[in-house]
Amino acid sequence: MLQLPGMHSFLSSTFNFDIFASQVLLAAPLEHNPMLHNQKHPGTAQEIAARIQGRTTLEGIRDNRLETEFKTAVIATSLARHLCEHIESLPIGAQTRILDTHDYLQMMIPLIDEPPWTRRRRISGDVIVWEKIQDNHEWKQVAPSDLLQITQCEAQCWIAIFHLTCSNLCRHQYALNVFRKEQLLRLRKYLNEVMLDQLPILTDVMRYMDELALLNVSETSTGQGAALLMQQVDRFREDTVRSCQELDELVERQSSTFFSTSDAKDEDLRLIAGIYSEDNLGSLCYGIDGLGTHPLVEVASIGLGCMQDGVMVNVCNLTPTDKEAILQTDSGEIRRTKLRVHYTNPDEPFRFGKHLILEAALSGNEISNFKTLTLQSSLSQRKDCAMEWVQLGRSEDGGFALQLGFKVSRRSVPTSNSNQPSFELRQAFISQPV
Amino acid sequence: MYGYNVERLSLQAHSSAQQRDGDEYVVDAILSYKKLEVLIRTLLAIEAWRTLVLVDRPPPADEDATNASILDNHAHLDGKEDNQDSKLASKIAENQASLRCAFTLHVETTICSLINLILYRKENAQELDSDSSLALVDYCARQMVSCWSF
Numbered sequence: 001m002l003q004l005p006g007m008h009s010f011l012s013s014t015f016n017f018d019i020f021a022s023q024v025l026l027a028a029p030l031e032h033n034p035m036l037h038n039q040k041h042p043g044t045a046q047e048i049a050a051r052i053q054g055r056t057t058l059e060g061i062r063d064n065r066l067e068t069e070f071k072t073a074v075i076a077t078s079l080a081r082h083l084c085e086h087i088e089s090l091p092i093g094a095q096t097r098i099l100d101t102h103d104y105l106q107m108m109i110p111l112i113d114e115p116p117w118t119r120r121r122r123i124s125g126d127v128i129v130w131e132k133i134q135d136n137h138e139w140k141q142v143a144p145s146d147l148l149q150i151t152q153c154e155a156q157c158w159i160a161i162f163h164l165t166c167s168n169l170c171r172h173q174y175a176l177n178v179f180r181k182e183q184l185l186r187l188r189k190y191l192n193e194v195m196l197d198q199l200p201i202l203t204d205v206m207r208y209m210d211e212l213a214l215l216n217v218s219e220t221s222t223g224q225g226a227a228l229l230m231q232q233v234d235r236f237r238e239d240t241v242r243s244c245q246e247l248d249e250l251v252e253r254q255s256s257t258f259f260s261t262s263d264a265k266d267e268d269l270r271l272i273a274g275i276y277s278e279d280n281l282g283s284l285c286y287g288i289d290g291l292g293t294h295p296l297v298e299v300a301s302i303g304l305g306c307m308q309d310g311v312m313v314n315v316c317n318l319t320p321t322d323k324e325a326i327l328q329t330d331s332g333e334i335r336r337t338k339l340r341v342h343y344t345n346p347d348e349p350f351r352f353g354k355h356l357i358l359e360a361a362l363s364g365n366e367i368s369n370f371k372t373l374t375l376q377s378s379l380s381q382r383k384d385c386a387m388e389w390v391q392l393g394r395s396e397d398g399g400f401a402l403q404l405g406f407k408v409s410r411r412s413v414p415t416s417n418s419n420q421p422s423f424e425l426r427q428a429f430i431s432q433p434v
Numbered sequence: 435m436y437g438y439n440v441e442r443l444s445l446q447a448h449s450s451a452q453q454r455d456g457d458e459y460v461v462d463a464i465l466s467y468k469k470l471e472v473l474i475r476t477l478l479a480i481e482a483w484r485t486l487v488l489v490d491r492p493p494p495a496d497e498d499a500t501n502a503s504i505l506d507n508h509a510h511l512d513g514k515e516d517n518q519d520s521k522l523a524s525k526i527a528e529n530q531a532s533l534r535c536a537f538t539l540h541v542e543t544t545i546c547s548l549i550n551l552i553l554y555r556k557e558n559a560q561e562l563d564s565d566s567s568l569a570l571v572d573y574c575a576r577q578m579v580s581c582w583s584f
Contacts, residue, residue, distance in 0.1 A: 076577030
């Protein structure tokens, strides 16, 4: 069937046959389904440890594959729920597939009857505990009293069933027959009060089942698929599967190219591992540049600009001196470095006005793009001529903080608005967490 | 590497989704540049690679070859049931590239959860065209069946 290029529609009977053939292959009993077997019977901690130490690389690859397959399958179940939820906005071909060809409703039943996300595990000797997969896709121990507490995975199935039984479209299109009805009514026993409390939408499902129990359905209705002879073919899969026909060749090619480098020398892997290292995660979560977090980033120079008459004027450059101090603050240790001020025009130091709009651009070898800090603030004219401080940026959340100390200028100012005080930049510090 | 970027996208998308009012710019960008189809195609490609190339399960097209290789397998591996690793798997083991293989598999999980996130909204589900929605429905069916135990 895969070798018929160009044909995108087949008689539904042909197609169904193929689908079910592949299902039988996958839906093998537990002993023949190693993926599920590994999850359901992991053994005790000692057994796992012994297994991990004793296994060959090849076995390691297989274990890993089965593990990932299982994870993907669990996520796919929740994907299926979303598809069911939005079934009305899907194209008609997909609707028929959900309701008729694959019959998602019937597929959910074994998942509730014999949930793959619940297992009993012997932790040591005679101690057996129940475990369920929790929201973060990890097995967690569940006390027997909490077993009825529904987890995300279980809820996904029920929500899918709710949408498949209670939406108008599904009620209208889903072809009930005796077999389907009986299967569906098997779920009635799970709808107890505890369940309904946790998922109130299931009240509708329960009412539907009660109605269904009284309903007479036809013996062998097979739905609209029977009337609709033509069925769309999953073109993506066809394309993909057809393109990997020459398997041996593909194996040769991949093992000599894509899988040729060993893990130890693999640059891509290093890149990927970097995603989860602290710096990058911080930048993803907070939208900052990932600068200023550990390790210490050395700043080479800082260009300070000030808004004057609507234009940003480059005022001075600040360079670090070797005067450093480690300060203790509430949010941890902070390294503070004194900065030297180099005015752009050394003969006539810049006079800052009362209202400040400042911009500082940090540069250094480890800073790939300019990190800028901005501040809008006002200085007050103090009688005692004490230093007034402003701060650009915050060091608490892992970034740079630039502290600038201003003093009222004592020199006369030959400007038009000489009533206004002017300020000079006297001291500057840069701090960052250690 | 493609997987690197997908991983980062997925991470960002999930973290935006967790902040209730945060704008989901990753999801929006994927939809506005019509990349959902690309994601689905990749998903299927990895699945096919996993089931057809990594595991020694030849396509049903040539039945003789299938039988022969099953016999072969059993002879080699003392008839052990779940020993389906293909030549590629042993080559990977030889090259010490098992982590790379693991990550390739992990990309499927990542993409799957990313699509999951995208389809959370009804508007986004409407964006699916008929080919990609079919592909997804079939994919989920295959996956769910693999969860069954009788």
